[in-house]
Amino acid sequence: MAAAVAQAAVNSAVAAANVVSEAPGKVLSAATTKGRRLLVILHGEKTDDVLVRDAIKRLRSDGYTVEVRVTYEAGDVDRLVREAVALRSADTLVAAGGDGTVCEVVEALLQHTGGLPDTKGVVGSHDSGPESKVLAQGTGRPPHVPHLSVGILPMGTSNDFAATTGIPNDPYEALLLATRPDSAKALDVGLLNGK
Numbered sequence: 001m002a003a004a005v006a007q008a009a010v011n012s013a014v015a016a017a018n019v020v021s022e023a024p025g026k027v028l029s030a031a032t033t034k035g036r037r038l039l040v041i042l043h044g045e046k047t048d049d050v051l052v053r054d055a056i057k058r059l060r061s062d063g064y065t066v067e068v069r070v071t072y073e074a075g076d077v078d079r080l081v082r083e084a085v086a087l088r089s090a091d092t093l094v095a096a097g098g099d100g101t102v103c104e105v106v107e108a109l110l111q112h113t114g115g116l117p118d119t120k121g122v123v124g125s126h127d128s129g130p131e132s133k134v135l136a137q138g139t140g141r142p143p144h145v146p147h148l149s150v151g152i153l154p155m156g157t158s159n160d161f162a163a164t165t166g167i168p169n170d171p172y173e174a175l176l177l178a179t180r181p182d183s184a185k186a187l188d189v190g191l192l193n194g195k
Contacts, residue, residue: 035179038151041080041105043097044071046155052096055171060108064179077101081108085148092149092178098156106150106189107144113148131160151178 032112038059046052059066067090069080084090095105109115153174154162168174177183 012062015056028061036091036094036181037065038067038094038150038175038178039080040066040068040096040175041101042068042070042078042156043101043159044076046097047157049171052153052155052171052178055175058172059175059179066175071101077104078108078111081105082112085109091147092151092184094151094153094175094178096153096155098159099161101156102150102152102161107134109148109150109191120140149178149184151175153178 025093042052054069056066069194071077071080084093093105093109097104151174152165153163153166153171154167154169159167159169162169162174168177
């Protein structure tokens with residue numbers, strides 16, 4: 001994959017009436033925002049990075065919708081992704097950190113969109129149990145989930161996945177790439193030892 005955005009396997013379209021708040025009191029519709037709406041999930045140890053702050057300010061001044069949430073403790077990534085899915089507050093979830101942060105964001109996204117094993121432990125089966133009643137017919141995914149992608153802002157020690165896929169190290173360039181609808185590419189995801 002040569003793009004910053006790995007398309008998650010989530011099918012429903014975002015309705016034009018969905019709204020996202022960029023700042024208190026300012027509401028933008030999905031139809032009027034420039035590019036994809038980003039939710040940057042920033043590793044807590046990376047909050048003092050001046051280049052990242054400047055890149056986010058620059059994107060906002062260019063008219064892009066960029067929200068930032070900072071992780072502090074175990075479980076934060078899962079909670080932030082769950083909220084983004086439920087509120088339809090972003091088109092792209094940007095994992096800002098290293099390979100571990102990327103893994104956490106993808107795992108949480110799959111968990112909250114029906115992409116991980118069901119209660120019987122069979123990936124993608126979702127054909128039995130109470131959860132099957134809320135899944136979109138034939139898709140194995142919740143019917144309310146918008147089309148979401150995962151973007152990467154490389155901030156780790158080695159950033160193996162980002163380097164392998166050609167994602168720029170420059171924060172502005174990586175985030176700008178994540179805003180482009182045409183940069184989303186499908187990527188297979190598998191489980192190893194239940195993760």
